[in-house]
Amino acid sequence: MKVHLIKDGEVGTDTFTEVIDILQAISGPIEFTCDSHNVINFEEDELLEKRVSNVKAFEKSHSVPLNYSTKSMNIIESKETRPLKKFEFPFSRKTTNWSTIFDKCNVYRKKNDIPDNEFVILLTEVSNSNNWFASLDEKMPYNGFIHTADWNHFIKCLDSFPIAYEVVALILQKHMFNDYNELRTSVHIDPIGCINDMCLEKKDIKLKMRTADICSECMFKIKGKFSFAEINQALNIMESLRVKMLFSQNFKQSVPLSKLVIDNRKRIFLPDFGNIEIKLRPLEKTLFFLYLRHPDGIGLSFLCDYKNELYDIYTSLSSIGDLHEMRNRIDEMVNITRNSAVEKISKIKAAFVKAIGDELAKSYYIQGGNGEVKKVELDRGLVGIN
Secondary structure, three states, rough: EEEEEEEEOOOOOHHHHHHHHHHHOOOOOOOOEEEEEEOOOOOHHOOEEEEEEEEEHHHOOOOOOOOOOHHHOOOOOOOOOOOOOOOOEEEEEEEEEEHHHHHHHHHHHHHOOOOOEEEEEEEEEEOOOOOEEEOOOOOOEEEEEEEOOHHHHOOOOHHHHHHHHHHHHHHHHHOOOOOOHHHOOOEEOOOOOOOOOOOHHHHHHHOOOHHHHOOOOHHHHEEOOOOOHHHHHHHHHHHHHHHHHHOOOOOOOHHOOOOOOOOOOEEEEEEHOOOOEEOHHHHHHHHHHHHOOOOOOOOOHHHHHHHHHHHHHHHHHHHOOOHHHHHHHHHHHHOOOOOHHHHHHHHHHHHHHHHHHHHHHHOOOOOOOOOOOEEEOOHHHHEEEE
């Protein structure tokens, strides 16, 4: 299954990239692709100037939502993000009709020869006439949109978290229900911790985000329409978001560390965090594996003493390239007069932080002050090598 994510010109590149990174971090048969260069634009005659008179009108959907309503989103506090956005009422903003949004999806689909059984999901800052955060197209349910603005009025987490969650929700809902009407009428009025909870009360969304689950009734609906591997990938993405949400809500005590597993292809996974993959380049992975082998740590000035071990690790990871050139790369990395090792340590840290957030990542990446021995703090009992 392929999911094409596109955006309008107002959606920030950083947010768009973060959403893609979250979705692509979990391996599986659902392929998430992005097109950040082919930006979707709305013409002036496609937009209406809509006056929002008060907070009640701002927070209310105009019809029953697919998954959760705007009024349910007063959740999740985070130290990582800006304060909640405050609006002064009344104000005006650009709005468009659903038909216009879905026309954009269809034009993109036709222009790029995208098959009818592949998703096209438009991330847009433009508000919509029904004031929903997300929806599928009734006529072409492989088209969808997610409204990326206004999240910060309701929640203080990174915008990419709920947006990525909505992407997964739309994909699952397309396959759970036989038609659009069934989808709209099958949400759970009373919250049970399922992706299809209606969440009329703001506290209810906490249950949904903290469970990141699909109830047995809804799981039965998807049986035979979604492969086990696809369901597993979707659940793992939601689980990775659940972990990040818990940290955003300062429920750190509720999140034990995950094992770190290195499979037979030398890929790095965190199985207890939704089996998220930590993607590193061969030289970065080489340095990381060296530090995993040495729990007491290694000072950067002593890396040259481990040159042969680094070379053995590197050649086991990368069989492509000239052996002399590969040895030169290791020589450069251990050269204390170069910045190569420091740069790779920084990239290793960035990969873990991007995947699981700063607090959790501290146990996994290489750290240590200037002139100090650097090490990976993770208990080696949590490290598994297949």
